[in-house]
Amino acid sequence: MPEYGPRPVERELPTEEARDLLALARDLAQREVEPAAAEGERTGTFPRETFALLSRSGLLGLPYPEEYGGGGQPHEVYLQVLEELAAARLTVGLGTSVHSLACHGLAHFGTKEQRAEHLPAMLGGELLGAYCLSEPASGSDAAALRTRAVRDGDDWLLSGTKAWITHAGIADFYTVLARTGEDGPRGITAFLVPGDAEGLSAAPPERKMGLNGSPTAQLHLDGVRVPDSRRLGEVGQGFSVALSSLDGGRLGIAACAIGVAQAAMDEALAYTAGREQFGRPISDFQGLRFMLADMGTQIEAGRALYLAAARRHDAGQPFSRQAAMAKLFCTDAAMRVTTDAVQLLGGYGYTADFSAERSMREAKVLQIVEGTNQIQRMVIARHLAGPESSR
Structure with a gap:
């Protein structure tokens, strides 16, 4: 290996x-x-x-x-x-x-x-955080969340269930989006909830096809009392908090995807250089070399795309469209590259003795988290062509 x-x-x-x-x-x-x-x-x-x-x-x-x-x-x-x-x-x-x-x-x-x-x-301070937006019923429709926060004097009482929460049950703090008013995006508020808050509990972790070391679970809030001093932003500003967070989060997923793809290609390069068939390394065969060339090109293009979006962010320029493009392209590229890496390793690529099979399984989730790639296409299209017609 x-x-x-x-x-x-x-x-x-x-x-x-x-x-x-x-x-x-x-x-x-x-x-x-x-x-x-x-x-x-x-x-x-x-x-x-x-x-x-x-x-x-x-x-x-x-x-x-x-x-x-x-x-x-x-x-x-x-x-x-x-x-x-x-x-x-x-x-x-x-x-x-x-x-x-x-x-x-x-x-x-x-x-x-x-x-x-x-x-x-x-x-x-060696603390670990989690971000709580998704819910079992709302999925990608973040504005339809149902977790509710009700004012009780100087506190808020939070009740509901969050879903697909990375670090659920082990995080020291949670940024939680909850409904404090009317339906739709204007009725949502953000809160900083301690990990040891009374009434906060996590369900057993989901059984996933990959990323098994990272716990993903539902998070239950049963009348969790949070002081108003832990409210983030104004009441009703939570959807803006969420969207602002997600733009940066999508760039994080894009970078992670390129890391996974690069590791898979590195393993494929090492394997094909050392594996001999018909008296020479299999990396000499044109069909395999073309696969490696395509893998490297997709990785370089993805890296350039996420870095271009990052520089817009750093310059204070709008970058929502570029973040969605980076997340879409990089995660799709990771899926293609890891699939090809498994193919290049042949039967060994299908075994757990090499990391390519794990990379392939893990790449799949990156096309789903922080908004599925279908959602990214919707976001990009709205930036390019405007909102969908109501007719």
Whole structure:
């Protein structure tokens, strides 16, 4: 089985500090993440100690301000770190992205007092977050959520069920979207809920085809009491919080997808260079070389697309359309690349002795999370052609 190692990827990094951060992320991925990945996914073991190490190393809060314990790094840098982590183990890369998503509401919509009180521990205190928008019935129709928050003096009582929650049951805090008013997007408010809140419980984790080390479960809220001081943004502003968070989250998924694809191609390259048939390496055969060329092209194109969207974000320019495009293209590319990697390894690609089969199973979920790729196409089309006609 080929060893994981530094990959011949030309990185576009703006500063020496950014280059050092990426070198740190790659070193941690090689030493701490990848060696335990196969066994951890086989046994469904969540690597909590790895996230604690990432927190101590300053890698869990990269895109957030230094004054609150973050790394103060642009998304252009943060996303490339995510790619490195996901290449070693998607559970870690995706978990880092989800944690960042859970911090977004407080960082961008919280008051100065809220940020000072909670953000340092969330970014550098070895805490882990989860983001709670989806529900069993609403699915991709986020504006139709039914979890309700009712005012009770200086507190809110939250009741309902969230679905498909990464880190459910193990997170230290949850960013929860709940209905506080009328139906539709204007009646939703965001809350920061402690992981040990009374009335909060998680169902048994879902049984998934991949990403087994990352727990995904329903989260039940049974009259969970949350003080108004933990409300994020104004009452009724929650849908804006959600949409703002999702744009960045989609770029995180895009970066993770390219990491998974790159790791699969690296394994295919190592295997085809070392496997001989008819007296020469199978990487000499034109049919296989063309497959490798297509894989590399899709990876490079996907990386360029997510980085272009990240630079728009960093420049303060609108990037919703570009984020949807990056999520769509990169995750579809990851599915194609990992499928081809399995094919290139032949029968070995279908066994658990090589990571290509795991990469293929894990790539599938990236086409679903943070809005399915069908939803991404709807978002992109609306940006290009305008809203659908009501006729």
